[in-house]
Amino acid sequence: MTDEALRLMFEHEVGQDDYRRFLEVGVTDRLRFWQERLISRFTLAHPELSLRAGELEKALRVCEGHGEQLLLESVRGVAAEIDRVVTAETRTLFPKANMSPVGLGSGAAERPIAVWFCPSCRLAHSQWHRSVGDARQPLT
Numbered sequence: 001m002t003d004e005a006l007r008l009m010f011e012h013e014v015g016q017d018d019y020r021r022f023l024e025v026g027v028t029d030r031l032r033f034w035q036e037r038l039i040s041r042f043t044l045a046h047p048e049l050s051l052r053a054g055e056l057e058k059a060l061r062v063c064e065g066h067g068e069q070l071l072l073e074s075v076r077g078v079a080a081e082i083d084r085v086v087t088a089e090t091r092t093l094f095p096k097a098n099m100s101p102v103g104l105g106s107g108a109a110e111r112p113i114a115v116w117f118c119p120s121c122r123l124a125h126s127q128w129h130r131s132v133g134d135a136r137q138p139l140t
């Protein structure tokens with residue numbers, strides 16, 4: 001079964017609102033309680049799928065705006081990279097650009113942290129900043 005087919009089944013099972021909210025919050029190393037409940041509900045409803053551990057989570061790690069699979073990168077020195085321009089508009093245009101992850105705790109800026117991002121969101125982010133005259137370089 002493809003990831004897309006799995007996502008469609010999951011969306012059908014939990015409903016559009018919960019599906020969208022699930023993607024907006026995103027799949028992180030530690031899911032929220034309500035996300036775990038939705039996954040349990042789905043796997044109990046579909047034992048025939050014999051899902052491997054993490055298989056559904058991987059399929060659900062997509063951008064809610066573009067439907068693209070998120071990519072992982074490791075970045076450093078991100079604590080000071082807080083994007084000052086986060087609005088309802090930018091959240092809609094590039095919800096998973098993830099240009100401004102914030103590390104927590106002392107020394108967070110020096111520690112690499114894992115960042116999931118959508119390539120199309122990064123492109124939209126870059127184009128948007130160019131259009132408003134506030135170009136920022138992607139984190140590398």
Ligand SMILES: [Zn+2]
Binds near residue numbers: 063065067118
């Ligand atoms: Zn995206």
